[in-house]
Structures are given as C-alpha cells and as structure tokens.
Amino acid sequence: MIRKYVRFSPLQRFEHFAVMSLFVVLAVTGFPQKFYDHRWAQAMIGWLGGVDTARWFHRAAGIAFGLLLAAHVVRLVWQVATGTVSLSIVPTRQDFRDAVQTLRYYFGLTDKQARFDRFDYRQKFEYWGLLMGSAIVVGTGLVLLFPIVTARFLPGELIPAAYLAHSQEGLMAFLVVIVWHIYNAHLSPDVFPFDTSIFTGTVSEKRMQHEHPLELERLEHAAADTHEPAA
C-alpha cells in the first residue's frame, strides 16, 4: 500500500474550494466592469444580464469572500493565542536562503537543491500574498460599497483611490493565479496534470520525499520516538 501523508484538514480543503469558486465569480463579474470599453466586456455584461445584475453577484460573492477571510483571520489569531497551531507557514530567514539556493540551482551554479519543510518559500509567498491581497480587495470593496459612510470619517479622495486599488489588486491576483498558481498546481512537470492534494487532503510518500524532505524526516523521527519506549 502506498503511504499517504495528510497535508490539509477538511476545513482547509473547504476554504480552498470556497476561495476558488468565489474567485471565479468575482473575476467573471468584476473584469467586464474594469474593461468596460472592450467588446468582450460588453458581451459578458450582456450575457450576465446587465451591469446591475453583474454587480449584484459581484457584491454577494465579495461579501461571502470577506466573511471567509474574517473567519480565517479570527481562527488564526485564536489558534496562535492559544498555541494550538503550528507556525510552519510563517516566513523565516531560511526561506530567503532557500530562494537564493533555488535560483542558484536553476542557473546551474549548484547541483544541490534546497530541501523544504512543510511549506516551501513559494507556498508561503503565495499564502501570504493571497491573505494580504484579500485584505486589500475586501477593505477597498467595503469602501466602495459604503462610500457615504467612508466619507463621513475619511477624506473623499480615498474612494477613487480604493476604486483603483480594488481593480488593480484584482488584476494582479488574477494574473498571479493564471501564471503562478496554475503552473504550480497543474502545468509544472512535477505535478502535471493536476496536484490533487488540496482536494483529497493527502500526498504520496514519494512526493513528500521530493518536495518536503525535512517534514518527512521530522515525521519519521517523531514516529520513531513514540515507538521507542514500546520496543
């Protein structure tokens, strides 16, 4: 039997699925508004039943996304406060060294590949990028949803600034997903055609050896330690 290693909890898998679905809705209803003067955008708005309908879906999905983000952050803060979460996603000095070494490896300056723990630097980068980007789009989205309330407390110029930041941040997120995430989850020869771990929650031992050798070593040590007294 092939050994499987649990990588994502059911809650994390749900979060990914929800973000993925909402991201599609937000992109489909958002970009035709950003690129309103292009023919394809006009066609898409028509297909969605008009700009008012598209906005209704965009706002509904945006609110759901905001709630998801809030729940994630609240849970994270709670878990960190109570010490019930491992901090393996927090970037460290080692990640910087890993990135440099990976680049050296790509350029052929060394034959030694960086060895990663539970999350490699690219995954940490993507996680924190998503978290920060989400905070920006949700925050600016709220400003756009409640411009009058915003202007009661803050300068009015914040509203067009939020408008621009919302649409540009959305564009950047979209491009990063298209270029980087699709490559790492689908097109990269390491996982082609489909890295299923975020849906099944598990990865094979072979992939653990290849992609997360330090974590595998830790897990094996821990297993050996717990077995020792019995031996």
Place this chain on the structure above:
Amino acid sequence: MAFAAVVATVFLIAQSAPSPAARVDNDTCLSCHNDPTLSLKARDGATVPLRVSQDALSASVHSKVACGDCHSAAAEMPHPERSFASTRDVTLALDAECRRCHFANYTKTLDSVHQQAVARGDRTAPVCVDCHGAHDVRKPSTPRTVISQTCAKCHEGIAAAYAGSVHGHALRDGNQKVPVCTDCHHAHDVAGPKQTAWELRTPEMCGSCHANKFTTYLSDFHGKTASLRRNQNTPATGPVVARCTDCHGVHDIQKATAPQSPVIKANLLKTCRQCHPGATDNFPAAWLSHYEPSLHKAQFVYAVRLGYAVVIPFMVGGLGLQILLHLWRLMANR
C-alpha cells in the same frame, strides 16, 4: 459600360421628373394668387388667405419648383371643389405633399416625439411646414441661430433658459460651434428626452465636443455604469446613474466656474445630495472633478496608480521568469 449607365440614369431622371408641359406654369397660378382678397372660408368660419407672395416664393429654396408639385390636388384647372374644417386642416392636408420628394427625412420623423403626437391626434403637434415654412421655405440652418428660434416658437420657456446658458451666450456672441437645439435633440427624429435610450446617450452627446471631460467621466464609476448600461439590451435595474446633465444642468447649463453653477465647489455637496442624500462634507472630493490624477491633483490616487503600474509587471514578470528558469533547468537535467 459607364456611358450606358450615365445614359440610363439621365433617362430615368428625365422620366421621373414631372414634365412641365403637363402642368400649369407658376405665372398662370400667380395671375390669380397674387390677389390679396383671394381666400376661402373654412367650415369653422376662419378665412384662409390664398394669396402667395411672389417675392417670398422666389427667395425660397423652392423657387424652381412648380406650384402643382406641392399642391397636387389643385394642379388641374378649374380646381376641384374642396372643403376644410379649419385653417389648421389645410396645413395638415398638405403635409403629405412634402414626403413625395423628402422621403428620407419624412421617414426619420416617424420615430420622433412630434410625429407620435400627430399620430395621437394632437392637431397642434408640428408638421413639416411648421418648422420649415411653406412658400418661404429656406435652408433651415442659415444662420445657425435661426434653428433655436424655430424651436422657440413652441418651446418658449426652454428657449429662454437656453438663451441664458453658457451655450446660448456663446451663440449670441457669434460662436458657430456651440450646440443649438437640434445638435442634441436632432431635427427630424427628435427623441423624447424622458426615453432611457436618450438618457444613456447624453454623455456621448456632450462628449462629442467636450472629449477630455468625457474620458474622465468614463473612468469614474458613474461613467462606467452609463457606458455598460448603454450597451446592453436589458433595462437598468440599479439606481439612476449621474450623467453630465444631472450635475451640470440641462438647458440652463452654466460655466463650471460661474458662481451659480451647481458644480462649483460651494454648490457641489448639494448637487451630490440629489442622488446621495446622506453625503457629508468630505464626500464631493470622491469625484475628481474631471481631473486626471497627477502629481498636482489627486496625488493619493496617482500614487496608487503608479504603485500598481510598477508592482504588477514586477510581480508577474518575476514569477513568469521563475517558471521559465524551472522549466529550463528540468530540460537541462534530462
């Protein structure tokens, strides 16, 4: 071949033009119709004068047109007996004559609010001669000022508001480029200004002269909404979105720097509140007043724009580069 086509065209024109020999010439008509006492009695008792001023006729664009071409029912001698209910009835009975030559413009009027009123049975609604004149028909746009005067015959209040507007003032001062009534409303296919299609066309209408303002309007939330609604076939379900005229005014439009202008800073909050009733002092600054963000205006927005213009290519380019390096290394390893 080309020669044959020309000959055929000439032949067709010659055939379709009314042959002068078959009709009574204008001098014969005028021999009776220069008599100031010549008139007919309508059934309502009104006297319809039948005198035609030869001077007006020869100064008109129709000076070469035969009387019988428009008065087809009276082309024969002696004239057939006819009875009219009123003076207006005479005008309405003759209206059909214009379309025999001016068919394209007649077709356009079918879409107009004026023609809709005629079709409803409104006997005061304007027909061709009410705007163009009858025997004294002239080029309708020489000089341009005459157009607004023509409309003013019925739309008196609006004409007065227009005359006091920045456009009206400029026209009075001899600026030939300012819009007169028909530039916005069209002449023959004059649309009802309460129609949705008209509402959504407003920004383009103003933008055809104020192009730089049009661009900054479109890049704002109001403009994008108007643009996207304009290009869809479903009716708008969201709230009304501000168009040029909602902030600047319509016929009484003022210079944006005029003290009574609704868009001058002192009046702007009041203008915003027409649609955003809860707006407070900071709110009008959310609208960048047709300024492009720059180092001098809306610096914060400019900084955000600049930031993303740097970060997006850097981010996406960097990630793309790393992908290419990864693939390159995998190839080299094989």
